Amino acid sequence: RRFGDYLVSVFGPGRRTATPGHPEIEMALIELSRETGERRYLELATFFIDQRGRGWLGGGRFNSSAYFQDRVPVRDASVVEGHAVRALYLTTGLTDLYLETGDAALLAALNRQWHDLVAGKLYVTGGVGARHNAESFGQPFELPNDLAYCETCGAIASVMWSWRMVLATGHARYADLIERTLYNAILAGVSLSGDRYFYVNPLASNGEPELLSRGGCRRKEWHLVACCPPNVMRLLASIGHYLATRDAAGVQIHQYASARIATELAPGQAVALRIESAYPWEGRVRLGVEEGSSRAWTLSLRVPGWCAGASARVNGREVAPARDGAGYLRVERQWARGDTVELDFTLSAHLVEAHPWIESTRGCVAIERGPLVYCIEQADQQNAAVPDVEIDAGAPLESAWAAERLDGVALIRASGWAVDTTAWKDRLYRPVSPAPAPRRRVELTAIPYYAWANREPGAMRVWIPRGPAAAR
Amino acid sequence: RRFGDYLVSVFGPGRRTATPGHPEIEMALIELSRETGERRYLELATFFIDQRGRGWLGGGRFNSSAYFQDRVPVRDASVVEGHAVRALYLTTGLTDLYLETGDAALLAALNRQWHDLVAGKLYVTGGVGARHNAESFGQPFELPNDLAYCETCGAIASVMWSWRMVLATGHARYADLIERTLYNAILAGVSLSGDRYFYVNPLASNGEPELLSRGGCRRKEWHLVACCPPNVMRLLASIGHYLATRDAAGVQIHQYASARIATELAPGQAVALRIESAYPWEGRVRLGVEEGSSRAWTLSLRVPGWCAGASARVNGREVAPARDGAGYLRVERQWARGDTVELDFTLSAHLVEAHPWIESTRGCVAIERGPLVYCIEQADQQNAAVPDVEIDAGAPLESAWAAERLDGVALIRASGWAVDTTAWKDRLYRPVSPAPAPRRRVELTAIPYYAWANREPGAMRVWIPRGPAAAR
Numbered sequence: 001r002r003f004g005d006y007l008v009s010v011f012g013p014g015r016r017t018a019t020p021g022h023p024e025i026e027m028a029l030i031e032l033s034r035e036t037g038e039r040r041y042l043e044l045a046t047f048f049i050d051q052r053g054r055g056w057l058g059g060g061r062f063n064s065s066a067y068f069q070d071r072v073p074v075r076d077a078s079v080v081e082g083h084a085v086r087a088l089y090l091t092t093g094l095t096d097l098y099l100e101t102g103d104a105a106l107l108a109a110l111n112r113q114w115h116d117l118v119a120g121k122l123y124v125t126g127g128v129g130a131r132h133n134a135e136s137f138g139q140p141f142e143l144p145n146d147l148a149y150c151e152t153c154g155a156i157a158s159v160m161w162s163w164r165m166v167l168a169t170g171h172a173r174y175a176d177l178i179e180r181t182l183y184n185a186i187l188a189g190v191s192l193s194g195d196r197y198f199y200v201n202p203l204a205s206n207g208e209p210e211l212l213s214r215g216g217c218r219r220k221e222w223h224l225v226a227c228c229p230p231n232v233m234r235l236l237a238s239i240g241h242y243l244a245t246r247d248a249a250g251v252q253i254h255q256y257a258s259a260r261i262a263t264e265l266a267p268g269q270a271v272a273l274r275i276e277s278a279y280p281w282e283g284r285v286r287l288g289v290e291e292g293s294s295r296a297w298t299l300s301l302r303v304p305g306w307c308a309g310a311s312a313r314v315n316g317r318e319v320a321p322a323r324d325g326a327g328y329l330r331v332e333r334q335w336a337r338g339d340t341v342e343l344d345f346t347l348s349a350h351l352v353e354a355h356p357w358i359e360s361t362r363g364c365v366a367i368e369r370g371p372l373v374y375c376i377e378q379a380d381q382q383n384a385a386v387p388d389v390e391i392d393a394g395a396p397l398e399s400a401w402a403a404e405r406l407d408g409v410a411l412i413r414a415s416g417w418a419v420d421t422t423a424w425k426d427r428l429y430r431p432v433s434p435a436p437a438p439r440r441r442v443e444l445t446a447i448p449y450y451a452w453a454n455r456e457p458g459a460m461r462v463w464i465p466r467g468p469a470a471a472r
Numbered sequence: 473r474r475f476g477d478y479l480v481s482v483f484g485p486g487r488r489t490a491t492p493g494h495p496e497i498e499m500a501l502i503e504l505s506r507e508t509g510e511r512r513y514l515e516l517a518t519f520f521i522d523q524r525g526r527g528w529l530g531g532g533r534f535n536s537s538a539y540f541q542d543r544v545p546v547r548d549a550s551v552v553e554g555h556a557v558r559a560l561y562l563t564t565g566l567t568d569l570y571l572e573t574g575d576a577a578l579l580a581a582l583n584r585q586w587h588d589l590v591a592g593k594l595y596v597t598g599g600v601g602a603r604h605n606a607e608s609f610g611q612p613f614e615l616p617n618d619l620a621y622c623e624t625c626g627a628i629a630s631v632m633w634s635w636r637m638v639l640a641t642g643h644a645r646y647a648d649l650i651e652r653t654l655y656n657a658i659l660a661g662v663s664l665s666g667d668r669y670f671y672v673n674p675l676a677s678n679g680e681p682e683l684l685s686r687g688g689c690r691r692k693e694w695h696l697v698a699c700c701p702p703n704v705m706r707l708l709a710s711i712g713h714y715l716a717t718r719d720a721a722g723v724q725i726h727q728y729a730s731a732r733i734a735t736e737l738a739p740g741q742a743v744a745l746r747i748e749s750a751y752p753w754e755g756r757v758r759l760g761v762e763e764g765s766s767r768a769w770t771l772s773l774r775v776p777g778w779c780a781g782a783s784a785r786v787n788g789r790e791v792a793p794a795r796d797g798a799g800y801l802r803v804e805r806q807w808a809r810g811d812t813v814e815l816d817f818t819l820s821a822h823l824v825e826a827h828p829w830i831e832s833t834r835g836c837v838a839i840e841r842g843p844l845v846y847c848i849e850q851a852d853q854q855n856a857a858v859p860d861v862e863i864d865a866g867a868p869l870e871s872a873w874a875a876e877r878l879d880g881v882a883l884i885r886a887s888g889w890a891v892d893t894t895a896w897k898d899r900l901y902r903p904v905s906p907a908p909a910p911r912r913r914v915e916l917t918a919i920p921y922y923a924w925a926n927r928e929p930g931a932m933r934v935w936i937p938r939g940p941a942a943a944r
Contacts, residue, residue: 115898118898118899118900119897119898119899119900120900122900124900124901132605133604133605138686139678139680139686140678141678141900142618142619142686143900144616144619144831144832145831146614146831147614147616147619204831206611206612206613208611214610214611214614308903350903350904351903351904352901352902352903352904353901353902353903353904353905354900354901355893355896355899355900355901356859356860356891356893356896356909356937357859357893357896358900359616359617359618359676359831359832360616360831360832362834362835362836362937363834363835363937364834365904366901387828387829388828393904419828421827421828421829424827424828424829425591426587426590426591427590427591427827428590428591428592428594428596428613428615428826428827428830429596429824429825429826429827429838430824430825431780431822431823431824431825432822432823432824432825432837432865433825437828465828465834465835468941469940469941
C-alpha cells in the first residue's frame, strides 16, 4: 500500500506520464483498490492503461511497440502480439479493469484478442508464445514444435487471464482453456520432484540439451531470469482459487478435483460441498452437499469441452447432462445436506489433429485423454526411435494405469510403425520414390506430456506422424 | 598490402595474440600471400586459425564460443555451428589454407563439416543458417520453412567454400551444391530488377511483411546491416570464375552457361572453348573448340547430380556419358579447332521429398527442374489459396516456357487440390475426423523459387503437402 501510494504520488494526470514496460502493475493496483476500497489505485491503473497505444515504448532494433503492447490503444486491439507474458499480463489487468468498470469496448477488445489466441497462436498443450526471439507470439499458425518457446510464465499468464474471463462472462470456454493449460503447458514446467523447472517448453525434443533458440529436455534447478519457478509455485499454491465461484444464484464448479468448497451465497446462507474425484485419470466426479441453505440455488457444473458424452445423477436419479449455452450443466433445487451429484464424463483416449495451416503438425496427430495431452518419449519405447515413429490412426488406443511409472500415470498404447531411414544417410533430399519407405510394426507407449523429461534424456514428441492409410 | 603489413606488425607469435571475431581475414591474407608471394601473410592467417578453439570469444548471453567458431580447434571440428556466415567464411579460409599447405587433418575436418552441412543443415534451395536467433545454424534437421533465416550472405559463403572444395578435391558434389545454391538461395536474394534485396530467404511466406523472426515477401532497397546487397553484386560480377578450372591435364567445366573459356594448359599451350546453352532451361550444352593445342588433353565435364540421364556426342559421334567417381565425364583427345561436344542432360520437372526427420517438410514434396527449385506463389494460382493447396504426387508435371512471365521462366503445371478449411474456423485442434477433409481439384502453377516476390505480395511455398493417395 505504501508502494501504491508512492506510485499514485508520482504518476497520473498532472503528474508524471508513463507507460509501464512490463504490464503487471495494472492488476496489482486494481487488486489493491479492491482490498482497500480506494479508487485512486484503480484510477492510476486506468491512467496507465489509457496511455497505451502511443508507441512510446519500443523503437529499438528488436523491441517494437508491438513487443510492449504499445502499438494500438487497448480498446482497439484485435490480436495478441509481442512478448507473450507482457501481452497476457496486460489482458489480465484489462479484464480486471472491465470487471471493475463494465467498459464494453474493453470486453469486446479482450474477446477479439482471446479469439486471436485460440484460433491461431495456441499450442495444443495450452502453451503460448511460439518464438524464442523476443519471447513473443508468432504470426497466426506459426507454432513450431521443436522450436516452441512456450514459456511457463506465458501459460500461467494465460490462466490468469482466462480466469478473469470466466468471472467476466461465465463461459466455460475459458475454464476449458484453463484446464488444458494447467494440466499440460504449466505442469510440464515443473519436474515430478517439484524442484526443477522448464522455462521453455517445446512440444518435441531430439533429446539434446537446451541451446539458444531451442528448448532442452532437462529441467533446471533455477533460471537466470527467475520468473518461472516462483510463478509455478505461486500458481500451484493458489490452485484452489480456480476451482469454483459463487454468486447470489448459487455455486459454479469450473475445475474438478477432490476438494471442499464452503461459501455464503448471501449473509447467513452458508453452503458447503465436498468434491471427490480421481479426475483427470477418471471422468467420474462425486459431489456431496455438506451444508444446504434454506432456499433453492443453482449448482452449475462445467461440462468439459473435451467431453464427447456425459451423464449426471442427482441423488441417484438420472438428469439430462446437457450443457447450456455457456457450457454448464445447471441443477437448481433446495439443496440439503446429504444430497449427491454424480457426474460421469466419458473419458477415453483419442486422437486430435491440427489446423492444416500449421506447418509443424502437418500429417500428424496427437493423443489426448480427458484434459491431458500425451507425448511419446524415448524411455517408454521398446524398439523404436522416436524420430522414426509413425502412428496407425486407424488402430485402437488402449489406456492402462501404471502406478509405478512417473508417480502413477495412465499410459496409452498405440500401434504404429518405425520407418527405416537408413536409405537417407548422408542426404536430406531425393526424388520422390513411388515405393513407400520400408517400415515395421511397433507398439507405441504414450505418457502425459506433463510427465516428460523426468528420466534419462531422450527424444520426445507430442505430434506423431500418421502412417500411410494404405499400409494398414 | 599496407593493411596486411600492419596486421603482420601487430599480430602474430611474440606480438599480439587474438582470434578474429568475424572470420574473413584468413582468406584475405592467404590471397594476399598468393598475389605477393610473401609467406608472412599466410603465416599470420595460420596464426589466427591456430588460435581457434580456446573459447576466447563468446561468453555473452547469446553469443557462445560456438557462435564464433571458437569452441574447438579447427582440425577437431566435425560440425558447422554458430553464426552461419562466420562459420562458412572460416571454412572457406581453412580450405584456402589447405590448398596452400596440403594439411590433411584440415581437409578431413572440412570434409566432416561439409558432410554435416549437407546431411542435416541444408535447405533444398542451398540456403544455410536456419535460425533468426544469432543468424546461426540450427541443430540437424532443424529447417523450418516460414521461419527460415537463410541469409543471402550465408548462401554466398557456402558457394565460396564449395568452390575451394572443388579446387581441393576435384569432386563434382561441391560443384553440384554451388549450382543449387546459385540458382536458388542466392538468386532469390535479389529482385528481377536487380536493385532490391532479401537478407532473409524463407521457403514459405504467408504474404505478410517482414517481421522480427520471420522473413517477408518484399525485397528491400538496402539493409541496415548492408552485407547482402554488395555481396550479391560481387558474386554475380565474378560468376565467370566459378565456371571452369584448368590444370596441366586439361580443362574442367563445373558450371554450364554460354561463355568463352580461354586459358593455357602450359606455356605456349593455349586452348579456348566456346560454350553455348540455354541452361538451366534446357539440358543441351554445346561446346566448340576454338583453339586446340598441340598435344592431347582431357576435357572434363560435370554431369549434374540432379541429372537422371545424359547423352554426349563428340563431333557428332555418341560417347558413353558415364561420370567417373568424381562425377565428371572425361574426354581425352588432341582437340582441334572446330571440334564439338554436345551434351544432353535429361531435364524434366520432378518431385523431391525430404528426410522424414525434418518437421517442416513432412508429408510434402517440392518441384525441381534441372538445378531450379520451384515454388507456388499466390499470383500464379487461378482459384486456390496457397495455404490450402495440396499436390497430386501421382499426376504428371508439365513444363511450359512463358516468355512474358517474370522475365521469362519455364512454368510447371501440376494437378492438386484446394482443401476446404472453413470447418476449422475459430479453432486449431479437433478430434481426428475419419472422413477426409473436403477438397476440390485445382491446377497449380509453379515458378522458379528465385523469381518469387517480384509481383504483388502474396503467399508462397516451396514444399507442398501431398494430397491423399486415396483421393486420386
